[in-house]
Amino acid sequence: QSALTQPASVSGSPGQSITISCTETSSDVGGYNYVSWYQQHPGKAPKVIIYDVRNRPSGVSNRFSGSKSGNTASLTISGLQVEDEADYYCSSFRSSSPVVFGGGTKLTVL
Amino acid sequence: EVQLVESGGGLVQPGGSLRLSCAASGFTFSSPWMTWVRQTPGKGLEWVANINPDGSEKLSVDSVRGRFTISRDNAKNSLYLQLNSLRVEDTAVYYCARGLGYMDVWGKGTTVTVSS
Numbered sequence: 739q740s741a742l743t744q745p746a747s748v749s750g751s752p753g754q755s756i757t758i759s760c761t762e763t764s765s766d767v768g769g770y771n772y773v774s775w776y777q778q779h780p781g782k783a784p785k786v787i788i789y790d791v792r793n794r795p796s797g798v799s800n801r802f803s804g805s806k807s808g809n810t811a812s813l814t815i816s817g818l819q820v821e822d823e824a825d826y827y828c829s830s831f832r833s834s835s836p837v838v839f840g841g842g843t844k845l846t847v848l
Numbered sequence: 849e850v851q852l853v854e855s856g857g858g859l860v861q862p863g864g865s866l867r868l869s870c871a872a873s874g875f876t877f878s879s880p881w882m883t884w885v886r887q888t889p890g891k892g893l894e895w896v897a898n899i900n901p902d903g904s905e906k907l908s909v910d911s912v913r914g915r916f917t918i919s920r921d922n923a924k925n926s927l928y929l930q931l932n933s934l935r936v937e938d939t940a941v942y943y944c945a946r947g948l949g950y951m952d953v954w955g956k957g958t959t960v961t962v963s964s
Contacts (some may be wrong), residue, residue: 774950776893783943783957784885784893789950827893831949834911837883837895 742828742840749846755816758843760828762809771787772831773811778842779824788813815845823847850953851875852944857958864934868958870927870944878902878922881948884929886940887957894940897929898948912938934962 743761760773764781773791776784786795788804791811803814803820811830815822828840858905870882883898897908899916906918917930927944939962945951 772949776951778893783954785950785954786950786952789952795952829895829950831891836907837898837948839885839893839895842892 743745744826744828744831744840744843746841747844747846747847750815750818751848752818752820754818755814756818756845758813758815758826758828758845760811760813760830760840762830763831764812768820773804773806774831775802775811775813777822777824777825778827779825796802820847850946852953852955854944854955854958857942857960859961860934861964862934862936862962864962866931866934868929868931868942868944868960868961870929870955872925872927872946875946875953877920880929880946882918882920883943883945883947883951884918884927884962885943886938886956886960887953888937888940888954889890894959896942899927922959931960934960936962938962 741763748756774786775788777787778784787798787802791806792804801816805812826843831837851873853871862864881898881900883939884896886894886896899906899918899920903920915933919928941957941959944955946953
């Protein structure tokens with residue numbers, strides 16, 4: 739089973755851009771096919787903000803974008819806002835295999 | 849409004865059992881895969897189990913296999929998670945969510961506390 743590694747924390751100032759990485763560590767060098775990103779504010783349920791590597795659900799700000807290169811997926815938040823302060827989790831999925839979540843990244847907007 | 853509402857959590861002793869329920873509304877419940885995800889206090893998310901639309905395919909994480917059982921009743925628009933042989937480390941908020949590859953609708957969660 740694969741594991742997803744995220745930085746424990748990142749920070750940025752309002753208006754800046756930040757990127758959170760999500761690296762798969764497994765014996766499958768082909769990487770993972772379905773990557774999603776979730777935002778979770780304290781005491782709230784997670785909310786999907788990116789699915790299938792780079793797609794945004796309806797209603798999610800275009801300040802959020804996703805990408806993938808090799809075994810590393812990335813979430814970029816541009817034009818940081820105070821309300822973006824939250825925990826962010828990546829997730830990967832392959833057919834007939836368990837869903838895997840990264841350990842989460844705490845974003846602090848200074 | 850698309851909604852998932854979990855219930856059934858509570859305080860239980862190690863070795864005990866609970867049945868969690870998730871009531872769905874606002875969408876055709878019989879269509880999507882459904883998933884249970886848990887979050888231990890102050891920690892990250894952990895996928896627990898998922899089930900296909902007709903209930904014939906189920907997957908679960910190694911740590912709960914043989915102890916937890918996911919099921920659904922499409923006639924009642926409900927998802928269930930039977931938790932048996934509970935351990936202290938199963939203490940968590942349990943979320944019900946819609947989807948397989950990604951989960952686009954989440955409930956607010958129900959808290960399970962395993963303690964003597």
